[in-house]
Amino acid sequence: MPLRFVHCSDIHLLELAGTTPQRFFNKRLTGGVNLLLNRGRKYDGGMFQKIVAAAHAHAAERLVITGDLTNLALESEFEHVQRHLEAAGLPVTVIPGNHDAYTRGSARAHRFEHYMSAFMAGEREPGSDYPFVQRLGDVALVGLSTAIPSLPLYAVGRVGDDQLARLGRALARLRGEGLARVVLIHHPVVRGVAKPRHDLLDLDAFGAVIAEHGAELVLHGHEHRRIEGWLPGPGGAQVPVHGVGSGTYLSQKPGRHGAYALYTVRPGSVIRVYHRWDGREFVADEPDAPPLRGTGSH
Ligand SMILES: [Fe+2]
Numbered sequence: 256m257p258l259r260f261v262h263c264s265d266i267h268l269l270e271l272a273g274t275t276p277q278r279f280f281n282k283r284l285t286g287g288v289n290l291l292l293n294r295g296r297k298y299d300g301g302m303f304q305k306i307v308a309a310a311h312a313h314a315a316e317r318l319v320i321t322g323d324l325t326n327l328a329l330e331s332e333f334e335h336v337q338r339h340l341e342a343a344g345l346p347v348t349v350i351p352g353n354h355d356a357y358t359r360g361s362a363r364a365h366r367f368e369h370y371m372s373a374f375m376a377g378e379r380e381p382g383s384d385y386p387f388v389q390r391l392g393d394v395a396l397v398g399l400s401t402a403i404p405s406l407p408l409y410a411v412g413r414v415g416d417d418q419l420a421r422l423g424r425a426l427a428r429l430r431g432e433g434l435a436r437v438v439l440i441h442h443p444v445v446r447g448v449a450k451p452r453h454d455l456l457d458l459d460a461f462g463a464v465i466a467e468h469g470a471e472l473v474l475h476g477h478e479h480r481r482i483e484g485w486l487p488g489p490g491g492a493q494v495p496v497h498g499v500g501s502g503t504y505l506s507q508k509p510g511r512h513g514a515y516a517l518y519t520v521r522p523g524s525v526i527r528v529y530h531r532w533d534g535r536e537f538v539a540d541e542p543d544a545p546p547l548r549g550t551g552s553h
């Protein structure tokens with residue numbers, strides 16, 4: 256059975272009720288005021304509702320969100336996001352982005368995991384949060400975290416050696432079972448894609464795991480623009496890597512539109528139809544997208 260799902264990312268839902276001036280005595284949050292004011296002008300949370308409606312219209316079985324659900328990782332923001340996801344009316348899978356661990360306090364408290372656990376249910380190695388594996392028919396979603404608190408103006412991420420080792424074991428096991436493996440990660444994993452100070456610190460080590468074990472598809476967000484690339488897999492295979500624009504971005508600059516992508520994935524085949532925001536509604540960008548091959552292992 257194929258899995259039909261909608262991928263979106265970087266919805267950065269605004270919830271201003273919890274952002275009282277006292278919150279911003281925290282140094283890390285001082286820059287947050289400007290960030291929120293800017294976001295309010297350039298992003299529209301209502302577009303997320305339209306993505307949810309589109310997912311229903313497409314008869315998607317699931318909504319997958321690859322991080323940056325919040326802006327400052329405040330409790331009030333997570334409560335706001337949680338309410339939206341619970342009301343979506345279809346199963347949702349999430350992973351964290353750098354904004355979901357914006358402060359050391361939020362990361363230390365595992366705030367993202369606390370509020371989002373219902374959307375990350377799955378198999379994991381004992382004592383670890385990531386990766387988690389969700390088996391959905393012939394497809395396995397493999398959710399990673401690159402979220403680490405970083406200095407103001409930095410938006411770097413790291414998978415970490417331990418998580419990479421667990422990822423390798425999970426990919427090997429799922430490959431043995433013949434499942435189509437869809438890896439979810441917030442930061443781009445193809446070199447040269449991320450802006451400086453915005454990148455995945457252990458990108459090469461991640462690439463080495465994919466080169467050894469393969470995957471059928473890697474999905475990410477973070478750059479708020481459309482990205483297509485690939486990573487080398489085993490035996491000369493090319494593993495497709497797709498970045499989606501922010502789900503709530505009002506921009507009409509080419510490649511930077513608000514966006515979501517509809518996927519139909521089964522072992523041996525990945526079909527994507529990219530949808531971008533044209534200022535009024537989401538429209539399909541490439542209705543006749545040819546199937547993209549996975550690693551060829553199935
Ligand atoms: Fe983002």
Ligand SMILES: [Fe+2]
Nearest residue numbers: 323352353477
């Ligand atoms: Fe990000």
